[in-house]
Amino acid sequence: MTATPDIETLRKALKRxxxxxxxxxIVDLGLIYRLEYAxxxxxIDITMTSPACPMGDLIIDDIHAELERLLPADIEVKxxxxxxxxxxxxxxxxxxRGRLGWQDAG
Structure with a gap:
């Protein structure tokens, strides 16, 4: 049986x-609002940079793919x-912010 990874391990995985x-x-962009076992x-509560984000479905698919590599089969992702x-x-x-030129965003 695969051990359940801690939240920090999952957060690092989501940086991919x-x-x-x-x-x-998506982690550095601030799109992850909540990540917890319950x-x-x-x-997971996430947002997109815009409600009209054309890449939303791809981002969600990538999140699921990344987490499936780490999570035991009995852990459901909501x-x-x-x-x-x-x-x-x-x-x-x-x-x-610095990489993207948003230094004055506060």
Whole structure:
């Protein structure tokens, strides 16, 4: 039986998932709002940089693929796309803001 990875391990794995339009990972972009084990499943709340994001389905598929590599088969993933609060550049990590030229985003 595969051990259940801790949240930090999962967060690191999600850094391998990029928003293809921006070329930056979804963790540093600030798209992961919640990542926790609850009720016998992994619950994830994510957002997109825009409700009209054309890459949303691809990002979601990539998240599932990355997590399937790590999680035991008995752990269900409940992924919810949320729009509140709306994503803003200030949600990016400082390093990400710097790479993308958003130094003044606060």
């Amino acid at each position: 998932v990029a928003d293809p339009e921006i070329g930056t990972n 009720n016998g499943q992994l619950e 992924l919810t796309v949320v729009w509140d609060p709306p994503w803003q550049p200030s949600m990016m990590s400082p390093e990400c």
